[in-house]
Amino acid sequence: MSNGIGIAAATVDTVPGPIQSIERAAAIMNVVAEAPFGIGVGELAAALDLPKTTAHGLLRTLVRVGYIEQEAGSGKYRVGAVALGLASRPLDTNVLRSYSMNRADALAARSAESVRIGALHGTSVRIAHHVFRPDDTAQTLRVGTELPLHATALGKVLLAYTPGLTERGAGATLSAFTRRTLVAPRALSAEVTGVRGRGHATDIGEFSSERASVAAPIRDAGGRVVGAIGLVGTIDRITERGTVPRPGLIELVVAAAAGISRDLTAARPGSR
Structure with a gap:
């Protein structure tokens, strides 16, 4: 024994x-x-x-x-x-688009504004999907267009949630598209920190003096930000008195981003 x-x-x-x-x-x-x-x-x-x-x-x-x-x-x-076979690979933009289309259409209908979905491409944000504003005005399809990270809401989301991206561009000279564009490194860093705290990004006359945008992050099953979804429109429609986005629009964008993230997680289960 x-x-x-x-x-x-x-x-x-x-x-x-x-x-x-x-x-x-x-x-x-x-x-x-x-x-x-x-x-x-x-x-x-x-x-x-x-x-x-x-x-x-x-x-x-x-x-x-x-x-x-x-x-x-x-x-x-x-x-x-x-x-490379073990590390997280970038999400294919076609996959991102396919999981985002229905919610992007719904967001455009509810907000009455144009909706764009973007993903990181080098040091720019590339438009992967674009839903026109639901009215009869002439509009141009922006799929494939590359936009600056520092001057757009979609780009600021990617700056905020892609490790090392802000630091990589710290020494670069940033283009000023309007008088509101953030080009000073300290100001942009503070803006990126604010995006992380709020969970959404804004651009009010920073890329185009007459337009504004609001965007929120799209996450995959592991919690990694793989893209962003946002609304784009004229300043008078997107903002209150040209200074802050209308609260209702922020809620719609954040909810759409969360919904797409849930769809991606359900389709591609994983853990943080």
């Missing part, structure tokens, strides 16, 4: 527990995968609350086996070729 108990106890004692270095490597992969424009060792160490030397050692190992690559110029790290 005692021998049987002893053997059982020994068996339990030899069951391995979690291996910390593997857990840390997995956490590093997750953080790097969420930073499409790369991340520095200091940023990564801070994000995971690791000593910088520990983070650097793990990164060097992951680079050696091809799971992570280091950019020669900036020294930043991004997902390597070996891990």
Whole structure:
């Protein structure tokens, strides 16, 4: 009896527990995968609350086996070729469009405004779907058009929720399309922070002096922002006194974005 108990106890004692270095490597992969424009060792160490030397050692190992690559110029790290099959790939814009069409149509009908869905394309936002304003006025289809991130509501959403994107453009000279366009890095950074806090973005006369837009993020099953949906119209229709969006429109846009996100999650189950 005692021998049987002893053997059982020994068996339990030899069951391995979690291996910390593997857990840390997995956490590093997750953080790097969420930073499409790369991340520095200091940023990564801070994000995971690791000593910088520990983070650097793990990164060097992951680079050696091809799971992570280091950019020669900036020294930043991004997902390597070996891990591309494991990392989250960008959502195909045709998939985004197919899951968004019905809710975009409903949003246009309820708001009486034009609806656009955009996704990140390089350092711009590309229009993946466009629903005309439901009236008889002449309108131009904007599918495929690329718009600036810093001067549009759709673009600001992507700036706010794409890790590293704001920092990547910090040294660039931003074009001023109107007198309201945010071109100062500090002002744009504050705006992006505000977008994260509010859960929606606005553009009031920033890309076109006569037009305004409101947009909200679309998320996939893992919680990653894969696009944005927004309303576009004249300032007098979209805003109150040309200063703030009409509250009813904000609610409609946020609800449409949440609905599309739920549809994507139901179709492509995953976890955060």
